[in-house]
């Protein structure tokens with residue numbers, strides 16, 4: 602009997618999404634610090650408190666993915682999570698250097714690298 606090794610069609614090499622910096626252009630909360638949370642493929646990979654006009658170094662925070670990774674940003678207040686803007690898709694190639702998470706009053710910009 603031959604040994605059959607199955608290769609899934611369309612399988613990609615594993616890529617790494619490295620989160621580099623998060624910049625808060627417009628804060629969500631009226632008073633105090635925001636508590637942004639970055640979620641990649643449903644898993645919280647980073648969360649801290651941060652102030653308007655500041656930039657946080659996210660390194661080393663990296664996530665392995667296959668083909669594409671879905672990124673969302675939530676802001677936490679009193680244990681409740683509010684998603685800021687839409688879900689962003691990161692691909693193995695052809696990404697912009699940064700993506701925005703934006704609502705009418707809140708704006709976060711995430712810088713990242715894929716290798």
Ligand SMILES: [Ca+2]
Nearest residue numbers: 630636677678
């Ligand atoms: Ca908050």
